[in-house]
Amino acid sequence: MDSVIALIDCQAFYVSCERVFDPALRGRPTVVLSNNDGCIIARSASVKAAGVPMGAPVFKWRDELEAMDAAVLSSNYALYADLSRRVTAVLETMSIDLERYSIDECFVTLPALDRDALRALGERIRRRVRDWVGIPVRVAIGPTKSLAKIADEKAKADKRAGDGTGVYVCPPEPDLDVLLYRTDVGDVWGIGPSYEETLREHGVTTAAEFRALPDPWIRSTMTVVGLRLARELRGQRCLDLDLVGPDRQSLVRSRSFGAPVEAKAELRQALAKHAQRAAEKLREEDLVARGISAFITTKTHGPPPHYADEAQATLDEHTAAAPPFVRSSRRLLDAIYRAGPAYRKAGVMLYAIRPRRPHQGSLFGRPVQDDEALMQAVDRINGTMGRGTIGVAAAGLPGDRDWTMTRDNTSQHYTTRWDELPVARA
DNA sequence: TCTGGGGTCCTAGGACCC
DNA sequence: TCTGGGGTCCTAGGACCC
Numbered sequence: 001m002d003s004v005i006a007l008i009d010c011q012a013f014y015v016s017c018e019r020v021f022d023p024a025l026r027g028r029p030t031v032v033l034s035n036n037d038g039c040i041i042a043r044s045a046s047v048k049a050a051g052v053p054m055g056a057p058v059f060k061w062r063d064e065l066e067a068m069d070a071a072v073l074s075s076n077y078a079l080y081a082d083l084s085r086r087v088t089a090v091l092e093t094m095s096i097d098l099e100r101y102s103i104d105e106c107f108v109t110l111p112a113l114d115r116d117a118l119r120a121l122g123e124r125i126r127r128r129v130r131d132w133v134g135i136p137v138r139v140a141i142g143p144t145k146s147l148a149k150i151a152d153e154k155a156k157a158d159k160r161a162g163d164g165t166g167v168y169v170c171p172p173e174p175d176l177d178v179l180l181y182r183t184d185v186g187d188v189w190g191i192g193p194s195y196e197e198t199l200r201e202h203g204v205t206t207a208a209e210f211r212a213l214p215d216p217w218i219r220s221t222m223t224v225v226g227l228r229l230a231r232e233l234r235g236q237r238c239l240d241l242d243l244v245g246p247d248r249q250s251l252v253r254s255r256s257f258g259a260p261v262e263a264k265a266e267l268r269q270a271l272a273k274h275a276q277r278a279a280e281k282l283r284e285e286d287l288v289a290r291g292i293s294a295f296i297t298t299k300t301h302g303p304p305p306h307y308a309d310e311a312q313a314t315l316d317e318h319t320a321a322a323p324p325f326v327r328s329s330r331r332l333l334d335a336i337y338r339a340g341p342a343y344r345k346a347g348v349m350l351y352a353i354r355p356r357r358p359h360q361g362s363l364f365g366r367p368v369q370d371d372e373a374l375m376q377a378v379d380r381i382n383g384t385m386g387r388g389t390i391g392v393a394a395a396g397l398p399g400d401r402d403w404t405m406t407r408d409n410t411s412q413h414y415t416t417r418w419d420e421l422p423v424a425r426a
Numbered sequence: 427t428c429t430g431g432g433g434t435c436c437t438a439g440g441a442c443c444c
Numbered sequence: 445t446c447t448g449g450g451g452t453c454c455t456a457g458g459a460c461c462c
Contacts (some may be wrong), residue, residue, distance in 0.1 A: 036429035041430065057429040102462045192460050223436055223459080252432060301429055347431090
């Protein structure tokens with residue numbers, strides 16, 4: 001093999017982003033919350049060490065966080081997305097090929113050097129991202145994506161011990177087998193709770209035992225996905241780098257409500273807002289969609305009643321204009337709404353997505369160009385004067401009560417809004 | 427009282443076609 | 445009594461990821 005794969009993983013990414021701009025947070029225990037300030041979705045090392053789990057509802061950990069004097073921040077996705085882009089821009093100056101896997105991880109290919117040289121290269125990557133963007137990253141290297149993921153787990157573990165370098169290179173066989181024997185099968189990338197349970201029932205508890213299973217058994221129990229995984233752990237490359245990024249299949253906009261909602265009119269407005277935002281996102285990505293589904297749900301935890309339903313519709317033609325999706329969301333709500341329950345969340349999903357091409361008007365109805373010109377004007381105004389300045393009336397007016405979200409403690413948009421740039425004082 | 431918001435891929439089964 | 449053998453497309457649901 002003339003190349004290896006490195007996983008570049010930003011450490012406690014959201015927390016690190018906040019620390020770039022607020023030095024007072026460095027060294028202070030910090031968590032970042034999900035939308036609506038519900039769950040803990042990023043934790044500094046000290047908070048992790050205190051046993052606060054990922055995804056935990058914040059209300060269960062208030063006391064512990066207070067005792068640690070932890071900073072509790074609402075999420076600021078515009079900031080994180082921007083810094084993520086800067087991290088990949090730095091990597092592009094150094095690596096051969098790059099796949100952006102998620103907001104805080106990417107895969108790159110590196111030349112197949114010996115272990116020491118790879119470690120040194122990993123260090124250089126790490127240093128450059130830290131110096132140029134201010135975000136600490138781990139670099140985990142292996143012959144395949146799945147083994148790079150294993151290496152990342154190992155690097156994380158080293159970090160916890162306190163003296164890890166943040167760079168880990170998979171050893172060759174037979175040391176690799178030893179490493180995999182020490183890796184819990186549930187910690188393998190792609191093996192979730194359900195497969196883990198099945199495997200344990202068959203006496204398989206380590207990654208090494210998993211990759212040694214017979215192919216037909218894996219295939220029939222875990223589909224080809226499982227088989228690819230096992231082969232990757234054997235060093236056989238089955239998952240290629242997705243260089244251009246896959247074409248989008250679907251697009252979801254949804255939010256939990258700050259407080260329960262019963263009124264149909266409010267659900268209608270929420271769905272209209274989501275439909276409008278989803279269409280805006282389509283236009284940003286130069287896509288059009290034809291399918292829409294709308295869903296509403298009550299709480300899903302705790303004692304019943306729980307209620308959730310969803311309905312779908314197909315538009316006459318592909319479009320990225322807001323009005324057809326908004327109209328459709330209203331009809332879909334009529335189909336699924338039941339009076340009575342207190343709803344906690346609503347959203348829309350667009351599907352049947354493809355790239356926008358000119359002149360895709362249908363034989364029926366208004367020509368698309370009208371909508372297109374209108375939407376261009378809308379985007380221009382919102383681009384200049386701020387998101388939400390104008391939009392369909394069904395989505396509510398800018399001055400309306402913002403019932404959609406609780407966000408008590410958001411940092412500034414340091415890098416994406418002129419009026420919130422950091423200020424340097426001499 | 428308070429539990430996120432995105433995504434992807436795979437399979438089975440039904441409808442429909444010749 | 446006997447009742448083909450392919451295809452394709454679509455959808456629902458399950459599994460996983462960050």
